[in-house]
Amino acid sequence: MPEKLEEVLTGERLAALERTLDLLVKLDEMGVLETVGDVLEPDTLRYLFKYLMHPGLLKVADRLDVILDALGRVDYEAVNKNIDLVNKALKSVPEEAEPVGLGGLLGALRDPDVQRGLGFLVAFLKALGKSLAEEKEPGKA
Amino acid sequence: MAKEKVVILGGGGGGAILANLLPQDRFEVTVVDKSEYHVFLPGFLWVAFKGQPKEKFRRPIKSLLKPGVNFVHDEVVGVDLNERTVHLKGGGKLGYDYVVFATGAPLDFDAVPGHRELVERFGDFYSTLENAEKLHRTLASMREGRFVIAIADPIYKCPPGPHKGTFLSYELFKRLGVADKVKVVLAVPYPHVYSSKTIADVIEPELEARGIETHTFFTVDSIDLEKHKIYSLEGEELDFTVAAVVAPHTGPQYKVEPGNVKDDSGYIKIDKYTSQVVGFDDAYAIGDCTNAPTSKSGVTAHLQAEVVAKRLQGFDARYSGRTNCPLITDGKGLFVISDYDHPPIPVRLSGLKRFLEELFVATYWSAIKYPELWDPIFEAYFEASAPEVFLRYGGW
Amino acid sequence: MGEVIKVDAKGMACPGPISALTRAYRKAKNGDIIEIEATDPGFKPDVQAWVKRTGNELLELTEEGGVIRARIKVTAKRA
Ligand SMILES: Cc1cc2nc3c(=O)[nH]c(=O)nc-3n(C[C@H](O)[C@H](O)[C@H](O)COP(=O)(O)OP(=O)(O)OC[C@H]3O[C@@H](n4cnc5c(N)ncnc54)[C@H](O)[C@@H]3O)c2cc1C
Numbered sequence: 001m002p003e004k005l006e007e008v009l010t011g012e013r014l015a016a017l018e019r020t021l022d023l024l025v026k027l028d029e030m031g032v033l034e035t036v037g038d039v040l041e042p043d044t045l046r047y048l049f050k051y052l053m054h055p056g057l058l059k060v061a062d063r064l065d066v067i068l069d070a071l072g073r074v075d076y077e078a079v080n081k082n083i084d085l086v087n088k089a090l091k092s093v094p095e096e097a098e099p100v101g102l103g104g105l106l107g108a109l110r111d112p113d114v115q116r117g118l119g120f121l122v123a124f125l126k127a128l129g130k131s132l133a134e135e136k137e138p139g140k141a
Numbered sequence: 142m143a144k145e146k147v148v149i150l151g152g153g154g155g156g157a158i159l160a161n162l163l164p165q166d167r168f169e170v171t172v173v174d175k176s177e178y179h180v181f182l183p184g185f186l187w188v189a190f191k192g193q194p195k196e197k198f199r200r201p202i203k204s205l206l207k208p209g210v211n212f213v214h215d216e217v218v219g220v221d222l223n224e225r226t227v228h229l230k231g232g233g234k235l236g237y238d239y240v241v242f243a244t245g246a247p248l249d250f251d252a253v254p255g256h257r258e259l260v261e262r263f264g265d266f267y268s269t270l271e272n273a274e275k276l277h278r279t280l281a282s283m284r285e286g287r288f289v290i291a292i293a294d295p296i297y298k299c300p301p302g303p304h305k306g307t308f309l310s311y312e313l314f315k316r317l318g319v320a321d322k323v324k325v326v327l328a329v330p331y332p333h334v335y336s337s338k339t340i341a342d343v344i345e346p347e348l349e350a351r352g353i354e355t356h357t358f359f360t361v362d363s364i365d366l367e368k369h370k371i372y373s374l375e376g377e378e379l380d381f382t383v384a385a386v387v388a389p390h391t392g393p394q395y396k397v398e399p400g401n402v403k404d405d406s407g408y409i410k411i412d413k414y415t416s417q418v419v420g421f422d423d424a425y426a427i428g429d430c431t432n433a434p435t436s437k438s439g440v441t442a443h444l445q446a447e448v449v450a451k452r453l454q455g456f457d458a459r460y461s462g463r464t465n466c467p468l469i470t471d472g473k474g475l476f477v478i479s480d481y482d483h484p485p486i487p488v489r490l491s492g493l494k495r496f497l498e499e500l501f502v503a504t505y506w507s508a509i510k511y512p513e514l515w516d517p518i519f520e521a522y523f524e525a526s527a528p529e530v531f532l533r534y535g536g537w
Numbered sequence: 538m539g540e541v542i543k544v545d546a547k548g549m550a551c552p553g554p555i556s557a558l559t560r561a562y563r564k565a566k567n568g569d570i571i572e573i574e575a576t577d578p579g580f581k582p583d584v585q586a587w588v589k590r591t592g593n594e595l596l597e598l599t600e601e602g603g604v605i606r607a608r609i610k611v612t613a614k615r616a
Contacts, residue, residue: 042513049521055530059537062493294563295556330559332583358590360559362615374563375591376613434549 089117144169147453148227148237150217152179152202155428155442156243157509162450165209171235173227174202175216181505182298183439185266188273190309192281195270205509217244221398222421239423241449242409244395246298246429246437248388253293255364256386262366265385266306267298279383280313283323286382287354288314291328291371293361294389296406298429298437300336301468301477303327303387304344311351312471325351328359328371328379337485340468340477347470347490361386390437393430408432413481414459415452416445425449435462435481443508444523447516463523467498474498476526478537483528487536539568539611546575547604554580555587562591562611569611570596580605 009017027033060067100108108114145168149156152174160172184198203212213235219228220240227235248268250257260268264275280288288310290303307327314320327334327348333341334348334355348355362374364386371379371386392407402418404410409426410419413433418424427449428442435441444460451458462481467474474495479485488494508515524530531537544561546554554575561571573584581600584607588595592613599606 042517045514046517046520049518050524053518053521053525055525055534058525059531059534062489062491062537065492295559330556332555332586336553336556338579358587360563362563372615374559375587376615 145238145453146236147171147239147241148173148235149241149243150220150227151243151245151428151430152176152206152212153243153245153428153442154182154439154509155245155446156241157202157205158443158512159241159243159427159446159450160210161205161207161510162446162512163453165207167454169211170209171211171213172202172206173213173215173217173229173235175214175230177201177203177214179205179509180270181502183302183502185268185270185273186302186305186309187502188270189264189266189276189280190306190313192277195274199270200506205506207510217393217395219396219398222402222418222424223398225423237423239425239453242393242418242424242426242430243428243442243446244393244430246390246392246408247394249391250388252389253361253363253386255366256293256388258366259364259384259386263383263385265387267302267385267387276385280310281317283314283317283383284319285322287324287326287380289326289328289371289379289381289384290386291359291361291379291384292330292387294387295330295336295360296437297387297390299439299466300436301340301466303329304335304468306385307348307353308351308470311353315471323382324354326354326356326379326381328356328361328373330358330360332357335468337477337479339485339487340475343475343488343490344468344470390429392432404432406432413462414448416449416460417452425452433460433462435479436464436466436477438464438466440465443519461527463527465523465526467494467501469495469498476537478526478528478531480528483532486528486531489537539566539570542569542571544571544573546573546577546580548576553577553583555583558584558587558609562614565611565614567611567614567616571609571611572606573609574604574606576603576605578605580607584609 024033147163147168147170149160149170149172152160152172156172156174157179160170163170178199179202181198187193188195188198206212213229215233216230217227218230221228225237227237227240229235250260260272263279264272266273266276290306290310292303304327307325311320311325314323314325329335334345334357335341356377356379358375359377359379360374361371363372364384365372369381371381371384392403392409397403397409402410402420409431411417411426411431411433412419416425416427416431418426427445429437433441441464444463448458448460462479464477464479466477468477470490472495473490473492474497475488475490476494477485478488504515526537542561542565544557546557549557554573554577558571558573561573565571581598584598585595588609594610594612595607596610597606597608
């Protein structure tokens with residue numbers, strides 16, 4: 001260990017130390033130091049990490065590259081336009097939907113709500129089919 | 142109440158953490174190690190294949206132990222569990238209320254003919270920092286030929302270690318611009334390139350993509366340095382220009398009374414959950430020196446140290462057999478996650494895991510010195526990534 | 538006459554029963570018989586592959602109540 005303070009406090013270290021001290025004063029005036037001291041308790045850390053280390057989060061973090069790649073290509077305007085529709089429909093689905101056979105299906109088709117829903121689905125299916133065809137043979141459709 | 146005397150044999154991965162975990166108002170803790178330095182064994186890879194300075198991976202044991210923990214620099218030459226006495230080479234004796242074996246698994250370079258000469262010539266990445274340094278010099282001067290990594294016994298520390306060495310050496314040769322002239326070869330004793338088929342299936346395409354030659358069912362039997370050949374127990378042979386062979390591991394070489402606490406291979410027989418030495422309620426063993434049927438890894442040593450620390454304080458704690466052995470390629474990484482009840486779960490190679498491994502290495506010294514900071518983090522991680530939890534998520 | 542070497546690898550997963558077999562094989566001599574029992578389902582194809590690769594003789598391979606039992610005659614050890 002160096003004996004004298006001058007040996008430790010070289011010119012550049014002194015300059016860095018002065019800046020650090022100014023920063024510490026600022027952090028102290030803002031109450032940051034005291035707060036950090038209060039928060040740094042083993043139990044606080046324990047609960048923080050227990051919460052953060054969720055297996056789902058670990059899995060998501062592991063696939064952040066894949067997820068960001070997918071999320072980056074989502075058409076948010078299209079999603080935004082239709083999201084309320086989907087939310088509402090999902091919410092009003094009964095807890096246990098009745099099973100429907102062929103006869104029931106024919107009956108349901110007379111319901112104007114079902115007809116509107118089908119119209120939407122058919123339009124969606126058509127668009128989906130078109131992109132599938134394009135995926136298989138680019139330039140064809 | 143008088144403090145209870147705990148004597149910990151070995152200040153490596155398991156012993157040092159245990160010493161720092163025991164509350165000093167209750168225990169008088171003594172660590173005995175024949176070496177003044179604690180060596181971070183995974184660092185061998187960083188020295189051998191990345192040319193990092195060996196000083197980075199070695200610290201004086203004393204500097205890692207909390208103030209108040211006694212350190213005795215001496216070699217253990219015998220332990221008498223009936224007499225509760227530890228015998229030291231210097232002639233001294235230590236009595237104890239509790240003894241914990243944590244002397245690791247030394248390597249046996251005499252088991253395979255030709256092995257000593259091989260290590261003397263080329264170095265290796267499993268035994269010492271000096272040998273890792275030597276291997277780096279050897280590899281850095283290779284311009285062509287075959288670099289063979291092989292294994293002499295199927296049970297060794299950190300099962301993905303040789304695979305890490307394989308990927309990292311490939312990366313080194315690429316950096317040196319000789320990857321097309323130096324062939325990297327990996328030979329393993331198992332039916333697949335890794336002992337677990339789940340993991341083998343993940344890394345096989347990675348090895349193939351790099352043009353790495355692999356051999357299965359190849360357990361090193363003897364080495365002929367003059368002919369540059371390695372012979373396997375299974376009856377095959379491999380040519381090498383340079384080779385690094387993982388030596389057979391052994392249990393404690395010192396005498397333990399009664400002799401029957403060691404198994405056929407010389408490892409200390411313990412209860413795999415509590416780490417208690419069979420037949421003794423005042424003796425424990427942790428880390429590489431035990432016969433626990435799980436991978437010999439730093440994670441095992443650490444988790445067993447936590448279990449023993451809790452048990453000595455009167456709490457019920459059990460080790461699940463959890464492993465978390467990292468396997469890294471040049472860009473990605475994975476962890477081999479298993480426990481006594483679950484074989485390795487499916488995992489993918491990813492950038493996050495590569496980063497986490499780098500983080501584990503960077504924070505190793507801190508984790509040993511400050512368990513109060515790190516244990517909540519590790520605990521949360523091991524809980525969230527337990528095999529039965531991750532299996533519900535289809536793996537990691 | 539060779540010796541009979543018994544290996545109990547029941548309940549062992551990876552590195553598993555093949556490792557136990559390899560370790561027994563290291564100690565064995567030609568003429569010995571290795572009898573190994575395992576519960577890891579991967580052991581059956583693995584031991585078949587092992588015998589093929591090493592050129593030893595598989596005398597018996599049975600599965601009963603989840604226990605796979607193999608009897609191998611050691612014939613291919615290098616002198
Ligand atoms: C190349 C390599 C890579 C690895 N990578 C990983 C990894 O990524 N993750 C992981 O979890 N594990 C890894 N491991 C395994 C890990 O390093 C060990 O499992 C771990 O160090 C075991 O800890 P331990 O306390 O049982 O033994 P050690 O750390 O080996 O400590 C034993 C101590 O006992 C002392 N000692 C021995 N005999 C005596 C005696 N007679 N008297 C006094 N003192 C004695 C030694 O000097 C030493 O300090 C790796 C190992 C290697 C070789």
